[in-house]
Amino acid sequence: MRKCLLLIALTAIILPTGVSAQQPRPSADFPKWEHVADTPQMGWSSWNCFATNINEDLIKATADAMVSLGLVDAGYIYLNLDDGWHGERDKKGFIQEDRTKFPSGMKALADYLHSKGLKLGIYSDAGDFTCACYAGSNGHEYQDAFTYAEWGVDYLKYDWCYAENINPIGAYTLMRNALGRAGRPIFFSMCEWGSNKPWEWAAEVGHSWRTTGDIGPSFGPIPVSYDEDGNPLWKPLSVLEIIELNEPLREYAGPGHWNDPDMLEVGNKGMVNGKWMAMTEAENRSHFTLWCMMAAPLILGNDLTTITPETLAIIKNKEMIAVDQDPLGIQGLRLKNENGLQYWFKPLEGGDWAFCVMNTGEADVPLSIDWQELEVNDRFSGRKTSFSKVNYAVRDIWKGVSAGNTLVKGKGSKRKQMVPKVLNVTVASHDVVAYRLTPVPTK
Numbered sequence: 001m002r003k004c005l006l007l008i009a010l011t012a013i014i015l016p017t018g019v020s021a022q023q024p025r026p027s028a029d030f031p032k033w034e035h036v037a038d039t040p041q042m043g044w045s046s047w048n049c050f051a052t053n054i055n056e057d058l059i060k061a062t063a064d065a066m067v068s069l070g071l072v073d074a075g076y077i078y079l080n081l082d083d084g085w086h087g088e089r090d091k092k093g094f095i096q097e098d099r100t101k102f103p104s105g106m107k108a109l110a111d112y113l114h115s116k117g118l119k120l121g122i123y124s125d126a127g128d129f130t131c132a133c134y135a136g137s138n139g140h141e142y143q144d145a146f147t148y149a150e151w152g153v154d155y156l157k158y159d160w161c162y163a164e165n166i167n168p169i170g171a172y173t174l175m176r177n178a179l180g181r182a183g184r185p186i187f188f189s190m191c192e193w194g195s196n197k198p199w200e201w202a203a204e205v206g207h208s209w210r211t212t213g214d215i216g217p218s219f220g221p222i223p224v225s226y227d228e229d230g231n232p233l234w235k236p237l238s239v240l241e242i243i244e245l246n247e248p249l250r251e252y253a254g255p256g257h258w259n260d261p262d263m264l265e266v267g268n269k270g271m272v273n274g275k276w277m278a279m280t281e282a283e284n285r286s287h288f289t290l291w292c293m294m295a296a297p298l299i300l301g302n303d304l305t306t307i308t309p310e311t312l313a314i315i316k317n318k319e320m321i322a323v324d325q326d327p328l329g330i331q332g333l334r335l336k337n338e339n340g341l342q343y344w345f346k347p348l349e350g351g352d353w354a355f356c357v358m359n360t361g362e363a364d365v366p367l368s369i370d371w372q373e374l375e376v377n378d379r380f381s382g383r384k385t386s387f388s389k390v391n392y393a394v395r396d397i398w399k400g401v402s403a404g405n406t407l408v409k410g411k412g413s414k415r416k417q418m419v420p421k422v423l424n425v426t427v428a429s430h431d432v433v434a435y436r437l438t439p440v441p442t443k
């Protein structure tokens with residue numbers, strides 16, 4: 001990480017040549033771009049695995065891997081540069097890319113990604129500096145938005161470091177206006193960690209907003225570490241902690257404006273405060289499933305050039321991705337959370353439901369799932385299950401096979417009736433079972 005330079009941010013807004021006085025003034029309101037976020041965004045970001053150690057070769061190799069691994073076809077279309085791509089501002093205050101890391105320049109990189117069917121994401125910050133102390137956008141919002149548009153950028157993640165004295169609604173609205181004014185549809189991903197409850201005010205401002213602090217590659221809470229003076233060190237949040245923070249916010253999410261519980265750590269490992277962290281295959285599956293159930297952005301954060309077949313199978317599961325990308329865009333609800341078992345439902349298009357049980361405990365749990373005991377009446381979406389009347393076909397999403405039905409033909413005196421069918425399944429420790437329920441048409 002670079003040391004913060006004492007850069008004095010220019011406060012003047014300098015528009016590129018060609019912007020005439022008749023055109024809307026920078027202060028004019030521009031609505032956010034429509035239809036770039038009808039479903040939660042999918043892609044890859046450099047931060048979780050590479051931090052600021054990024055360069056052109058890595059990004060091109062990642063782009064190539066996204067194509068050859070079938071990830072672009074699976075819907076992962078954004079390739080996002082996080083913190084650390086920046087060079088200095090030029091004399092007029094326009095931001096430059098770091099030409100040592102990106103010798104061909106950002107426009108050439110955008111062209112390369114576009115030729116592969118990908119879109120380029122970039123990162124900045126509402127304060128004077130980014131979190132890794134590169135130049136922030138404060139006072140340069142319009143210049144930056146115009147520069148991104150000129151480069152062919154498609155996505156902006158906008159962070160909140162060094163922004164102590166800035167009004168969040170004003171700062172994010174200013175950048176939304178600048179992106180609108182710059183004239184290129186750009187996805188606006190707000191990243192102020194939920195500090196100012198963006199879910200209450202940002203539906204008109206951004207396409208997604210972070211609801212929590214940063215994620216780390218751990219299923220359960222990361223132990224606290226201390227510095228030499230005995231002060232607790234900052235630590236990222238675990239998957240389970242983030243779920244607790246994001247779960248109550250479901251009514252704020254929907255097409256065009258998503259809760260963002262942070263980027264995925266599936267397949268990632270690394271040092272956190274000197275301790276080695278990694279998730280098991282079961283934990284990765286649970287993490288991915290819950291992000292899909294919560295209609296979260298699916299932004300991969302692992303090294304795609306060394307990905308294992310197990311990780312690839314998780315992130316490429318089309319049926320699970322379809323749960324995340326369902327056009328209704330309803331964030332799932334947690335029906336039950338007891339004895340370490342979380343039961344989640346998500347209403348889907350066409351009367352379908354996604355259902356999962358995640359086992360956060362240390363022992364495998366054999367379950368007899370009695371659908372009649374899991375009736376859902378979701379006041380937020382207006383959707384209800386009807387397990388006593390409707391027969392649902394049950395599809396096991398992770399196994400990719402049918403798991404029978406919720407009702408079956410009775411036997412003996414009940415042979416003319418449909419009777420409840422129990423689903424027997426064992427949920428392994430830290431693992432998940434996930435199903436898609438589809439109503440069977442009655443004759």
Ligand code: GLA
Nearest residue numbers: 047082083131132159191214
């Ligand atoms: C913040 C964000 C992270 C990442 C880093 C980059 O911590 O929350 O997602 O973008 O900054 O410095």
